[in-house]
Amino acid sequence: MVEAGVFDEDERVELLEGVIVRMSPPNADHPLVVERLNDPLFVHLPADHVIRCQLPLAVSEGDEPEPDVAVLARTTPRSRRSQPSTALLVFEVAGDSLRKDREIKGPVYARAGIPEYVIVNLGDATLEVHRDPDPAAARYRSLSTLEVGEAFESATVTGLRFGVAELLA
Helix, strand or coil: CCCCCCCCCCCCEEEECCEEEECCCCCCCHHHHHHHHCCHHHHCCCCCEEEEECCCCCCECCEECCCCEEEEECCCCCCCCCCCCCCCEEEEEECCCHHHHHHHHHHHHHHCCCCEEEEEECCCCEEEEEEEEECCCCEEEEEEEEECCCEEECCCCCCCEEEHHHHHC
């Protein structure tokens, strides 16, 4: 579509439920939080995993979201011509995009069977941790909210952990 002139080369869009959606511009806190989540030392990332930043996941024919951060097993298939179709853990950093991240992206990730989906809610200074996807119902069975003073520890990536306060500082 870029080659056809429909979108500018730098325009940020993603495919959600078969619809091309413009991505919200990041607010002032967004870049720093994304940077911290991409720092293997900050999140204590095990060596057998990789972090992808704002790159597509080809989770279905009609869905190719670009999560702020995705954590994959290093062995996850991908190549120059094909994007990975799954992740172990996905983070979305939400300011103005909170409703979209909850109501559209959450079901997309659940349908794809992504085992752990975390929304970093900048407005409330919390992490919304979604686990145990039900792909048929396009929802997560478990939701917990972590606040400043608590710590996030991944259920799917052993060792990945950080304090909510440190992430949002």
